[in-house]
């Protein structure tokens with residue numbers, strides 16, 4: 001990074017330069033495009049060495065240092081990397097996206113300009129049922145015939161709303177008022193600049209299976225097609241220590257320990273820890289119990305609460 005004259009050369013990442021400005025398609029008409037960036041894995045290491053001193057260079061290789069930082073949540077070196085994206089997102093998705101306050105944003109103005117003439121459409125086979133377990137989530141797909149009818153109705157609604165919008169504009173209604181009945185599926189565009197620390201936080205929340213499928217599609221493109229190219233070492237550490245990692249609560253550790261140490265008491269411990277409701281055989285499901293069982297599945301462990309009781 002420093003040449004023999006002590007000049008600092010700009011950090012560039014050829015793999016990211018290769019996709020600079022290219023539209024990476026998301027959903028039916030959305031995209032993410034890298035407009036600019038600052039830094040890379042090298043900048044993380046450079047910043048960390050300022051705080052830990054040159055001595056660390058001998059002890060840690062760059063990859064080891066980055067992995068150490070992410071493992072121990074030493075986040076400020078990651079803030080030395082920044083990226084500016086141009087995104088095109090349906091408004092319902094953007095409403096979730098904009099909740100991430102630690103980015104700098106400039107959004108297309110439908111007070112100033114005519115709203116983008118594109119709305120996100122749902123394919124007949126992509127309508128999801130309300131999840132039975134999670135009030136915020138989706139479950140199975142609806143059958144093809146129902147899906148086709150829903151998609152046809154969606155098309156009609158979107159066209160009707162667009163016609164009303166354009167009629168208002170033709171009649172001289174102000175753009176800021178004419179837009180009020182446009183559907184949430186209408187695409188908006190924004191420039192979104194964020195540092196790597198906050199971007200990884202965004203990705204941890206929005207690549208998670210609990211995030212809505214539409215925003216997850218954007219997060220996956222940003223993570224797997226952009227961050228992975230930009231900062232491959234930080235990305236690998238993020239996947240290992242955050243995205244694919246498992247966090248266990250104190251209660252969960254106590255129950256898992258009991259599975260090997262005292263299997264006969266697992267149910268009592270789970271009740272004492274408040275994970276299993278008293279008097280329940282696991283059929284009275286709390287959200288925490290569902291989440292715990294997902295973790296047990298991942299660990300290849302299974303608890304049959306009733307069998308443990310002996311009934």
Ligand SMILES: Cc1cc2nc3c(=O)[nH]c(=O)nc-3n(C[C@H](O)[C@H](O)[C@H](O)COP(=O)(O)OP(=O)(O)OC[C@H]3O[C@@H](n4cnc5c(N)ncnc54)[C@H](O)[C@@H]3O)c2cc1C
Nearest residue numbers: 096099100101102103136198201202205206208210211212
């Ligand atoms: C699956 C899912 C479901 C959700 N459901 C809902 C919902 O039903 N209703 C709803 O309103 N929201 C919901 N959200 C949004 C969520 O509550 C957060 O607002 C959003 O994810 C942004 O997270 P954040 O605040 O951590 O991110 P950022 O705003 O980027 O902030 C990053 C971090 O900076 C710090 N920070 C930022 N601003 C402040 C501040 N002012 N004070 C102190 N610390 C700050 C915090 O540590 C924060 O975690 C949901 C999010 C997810 C992922």
